[in-house]
Amino acid sequence: MCGIIGYIGAIGTDSDDELDTDGGAAVSGAPTASVGDIVHEGLRNLEYRGYDSAGVAFVGPTDGLTVAKRSGKVDGLLVPDVPDATHGIGHTRWSTHGPPTDANAHPHTDCVGDVAIVHNGIVENHETLKRELSDHEFTSETDTEVIPHLLEEMLAEDTDADLLTAVQRVEDRLEGSYAICAVREADDRIVVARRGSPLVVGRGENASFVASDVTAFLEYTRDVTYLEDGDVAALEPDGVSVYHDGEPVERGVETVTWEADAAEKGGYDHYMRKEIHEQPESLRQTLAGRLDLDAGTVDLDVSFPPGYLADVEEIQVVACGTSNYAGRYAARLFEELSGVRATVEIASEYDVGAGRTPDRTLVVAVTQSGETADTLGAVRRANAAGARTVAVTNTLGSTVTREVNETAFIRAGPEIGVAATKTFASQVATLAMLAVAIGRERGALGAADARTVLQNLSGLPGAIQQVLDAEATVREAAKEYGDSEAFFFVGRDLGVPVALEGALKLKEISYDHAEGFAAGELKHGPLALVTPETPVLAVLTEGACADETMNNVTEAQTRGAPALGCVSSGREYDTLDAAFSVPDVGIVEPLVANVYFQLFAYHVANQKGRSIDKPRNLAKSVTVE
Ligand code: M6R
Secondary structure, three states, X not given: OOEXXXXXXXXXXXXXXXXXXXXXXXXXXXXXXXXXXXXXXXXXXXXXXXXXXXXXXXXXXXXXXXXXXXXXXXXXXXXXXXXXXXXXXXXEEOOOOOOOOOOOOOOEEOOOOOEEEEEEEEEOOHHHHHHHOOOOOOOOOOXXXXXXXXXHHHHHHOOOOOHHHHHHHHHHHOOEEEEEEEEEOOOOOEEXXXXXXXXXXXXXXXXXXXXXXXXXXXXXXXEEEEOXXXXXXXXXXXXXXXXXXXXXXXXXXXXXXXXXXXXXXXXXXXXXXXXXXXXXXXXXXXXOOOEEOOOOEEOOOOOOOOOOOOOOOEEEEEEOXXXXXXXXXXXXXXXXXXXXXXXXXXXXXXXXXXXXXXXXXXXXXXXXOOOOHHHHHHHHHHHHHOOEEEXXXXXXXXXXXXXXXXXXXXXXXXXXXXXXXXXXXXXXXXXXXXXXXXXXXHOOOOHHHHHXXXXXXHHHHHHHHHHHHOHHHHHHHHHHHOOOOEXXXXXXXXXXXXXXXXXXXXXXXXXXXXXXXXXXXXXXXXXXXXXXXXXXXXXXXXXXXXXXXXXXXXXXXXXXXXXXXXXXXXXXXXXXXXXXXXXXXXXXXXXXXXXXXXXXXXXXXXXXXXXXXXXXXXXXXXXXX
């Protein structure tokens, strides 16, 4: 995944003000906000989308087109000083074609340096196109570079064509998914195109923005337009024109309600810790207005057609990584609360399966970003088979929302840390509500039982706050056990996905060896790995067969392993080396235990000085299969 930004306008400038000596335009009482500043800051906000290279291109009357790019993080990029730049584009890259080198960094230009483009996604037919462009000089190994050379061809063939026309024509030649942002020396607009990768336009006063994500420009405007697949748009300071199939179209303007500081670190050392601590609040948002505790019903703001859920014969959850573990938690809830057979598949392995009735199968795609290529691929296979599809996502306007029949938003707010934390909790909570909705509609779940589940859900924010208040005890445990050789996480029933998620979190950010197991499986093999140097962390709560799990933990302790357990209040396991108390919230107690695991992973990684928010080799959203 890559992040792209474009800006054209006059924020922070004033016709009466002279340009200051640093090149920006000064306005009394307002910060200097040159094109360079705005694009650079936007890139910093987008760095979570990819961070192996960065680059910018500016257009101004004096210097024409100026491009600067290099491998490495955004702060390592020397942004050129172009005092009279009128517009600019920027890119932060996570490599897919060609390693992270200076040459492969975006923007890419044509042979003569007339156009520059930044791109997110993959041009699948780039090899064919490159062969057609054999008389052009290519300087990178990227799929992207065919685009500026195609633009060059179009502009040379038709000298009356402008950048907008050229992008519209080039778009017809590209296969794959992309979001493109283009500038040209002789054109005073930014032209963008979207197909399959996110692109949102910001409409400010005397300023227009475009980016992969609103967080890039939220400081300047909250009025946004989400472009549709196939849209091409031209940005000017005083407005944005959108075209589809060559014809002008109107796209609505929405107002973003997130607070700007929701996307900043807010005093924490790392986004991950901030996001762990946001869970009580993000969960309140997830649940807000959706639970009717008296009636034992939920309203997920999803307009399922009448009968859509009632005759479902099977639920298939498809997802990757942490979202897959949220799906595993949910699959158990679907079976228990909805009375429907439920399976969960790793999205890249998904196939509807033989012997299924696709039109009675509900495929639930769980994806924080809504852009994960493997999950989108699974959704497309489900759609092709004729299944009913629902997305559970955090990201409005994301690609998955355009591919499915219905979408339930988890409302967790932006998550910047690569390690998913608050979104896991909000995914499980949303899926639990969906399970109740299906159970109620099918008559499989009575009002009284539904009420209990909804009460458990409403108790979650407070229960998680109690865990956060006990963070010091987890920090101590991380100090005591953090240097162990390996870590095993175990649980049963709803504790299994939490054990898997606990291990993923630890390995992802600390780079330590960690594995999650169904506790009963320990004795079938993994026990051979257990030593005094391999702590076992266990889910010992409601919904997770605590006593049986404790028996398995004891088997590991007998072989010398230290044992740490998240234990429901009211239970006592005196032999544990460390016990963390989990408040009484029924079937969502394992989700509360997960917060202890998140904090444990965070403190182990922090003590080792790891790059917590941007772990090596990983990206926040994986948009390649
Ligand atoms: O955006 P998605 O939820 O579809 O992302 C899926 C996984 O890539 C993601 O959960 C990944 O496993 C996280 N980095 C784990 O913390």
